Amino acid sequence: MGFFKRIRAGLKKTGDVLNTDIRDLFKSEGRLIDEEFLEEVRGILFRTDMGYDSTEALVDEIGKKLRGRVVQLEEVVEVLKAKLKELMQQPEAPVEFAQSGPTVVMVCGVNGAGKTTSIAKLASQFKGEGRRVLLGAGDTFRAAAVEQLTVWADRLGVGIITAPPKTHPATVGYQTVERALAEGADVAIVDTAGRLQTQSDLMAELTKIRGALNKALPGAPHEVLLVLDATTGQNGISQATKFAEAAGCTGIVLAKLDGTAKGGVVVSIRQQLGLPVKYVGLGEGHDDLAPFKPDEFVDALFADVLKAPA
Template identity: 65%
Template sequence: MGLFNPFKKSEEQPAPPAEEQPSGFFSRLKQGLVKTSRVLNTDIRDLFKQEGRLVDDEFLTELYAILVRTDMGVGPAGKIRDQVKTDFRGRVVHLSEVLTTVKTELVALMQQPETPIQFAESGPTVVMVVGVNGSGKTTSIAKLASYLKSQGKSVVLGAGDTFRAAAVEQLSIWADRLGVDIVKAEQGSDPASVAFKAVDFALQNNKDVVILDTAGRLQTQTNLMNELDKIRRVAGKKIEAAPHEVLLVLDATAGQNGISQAKGFSEAAQCTGIILTKLDGTAKGGVVVPIRQTFNLPVKYIGVGETPEDFALFNAEQFGDALFADAF
């Protein structure tokens, strides 16, 4: 068996070289959101069977159903529908008018300041990453490491998922490719001890950021959630106030199921932000809205592909522009 290649696509074809990727993250975001964009733009366009359409109860009901299909939730979908009703009820409107209102309201619902990693005032910044298996946690850690390294930060990875040898192997390959340090232990070792060693390594070698991987778990597994608290306490013994960030990785393809994950983890792990992954594989990109509406947690970063370049700070205006880029 060959080593796992984190850059290889699922169909066993290597990813294109960086120079062949679309220029700029906006292009990647637009491409990644194409499924959600199609639900919003194409389906709303289909409501207009002629030059204009009367905004009546039938139209509003159909519009509401389309919005719900993006997994933005019934509350936000109802708010957007009601704004269209307020603006246009009883009028014959054109597609562009409705799309403008939908976009404006959607961006407003997602609105938040850009919230990058909050670095410690001195010494290493400790970032703990949590989530369920299959959410894209390990790959997100690699992307975050690449992102921080591009900002001139020195990074150490702590391979705390000691239950799965494949997870440690995958993170090791990423560390080698990215040129960052990694601290790991034997399979089955205490994850808190890995966190301790990784933080100590960063202190001894004047590193800027420590990113701690943790084993995937369900929010209902109390013993495993308690383990996260132990990792927090161990990191805090080495560096006061550590971990400085606890990032929850959510799979956008999970849609509304991601909400219960966010609730469980945010309470147990004291999360400070969210990384939303796999937006390129779903028509449920609207899930950003209920995440922002339900929790006092910022969506810090989003992933729209498999390479480190497909990862960036979340920006509501940019997200909205990408969703509706081909609509007008």
């Protein structure tokens, strides 16, 4: 199944909000674009968690292009889609691989965001591309996390570096990169313990892990991916801001997008953080992770809005 079909299925809950609510604004003879209409659209977009700035940009665009006219649903949707695609533009490549030696990917996020599963999905994808993958179980303070990642490594047939409980995660990161260099691995993915963005000591630890990776291989980590739970909506933005500062995040993995009606948070992340959304999680399986394609995301978001009602 291609990205469009998968993201369309994953965005079903968000699309249902848009489909029902935007359609309800129109009658067969069309609708006058006035302040009342713009305010109603504003409310609908907020309900998908697009955030204030993104919502205002979209509403302003409708007003600029269509104010004072009686229009049909299709015209409003086309304006929304064109502006959203403009807002969502980002570099195409989801991961910048190192020109030589292993590409080191550090992964961070809050507890319960879907970090371990996302790492497994990344490993599966990289292996499917023919790359040799090594995992580093850096969440040494939670035995269950190491066990879970080890199970995934065995299932996927990739290597893993573990350490005794409470070993400093920077040590695990260093050892993982060291082993990746020795064994000629193409990608080393280093897990970190889940933490709240308010825990300043644990956030500072992320900086130390980055330092250890760079010591083992100058230029590493090449990517620092922040896993966000899409179901948290706007709360994910505050998480991302703090993590971006502490860990130098280069992109977002948006997990559990299929389980929320707040899929508009993708737009808010792009606008408020400027970080690219590199991957989106669309299910529980190890292959349910897709490189993010902004234009197809927008098309899928509104696909059912333009379908004739049954």
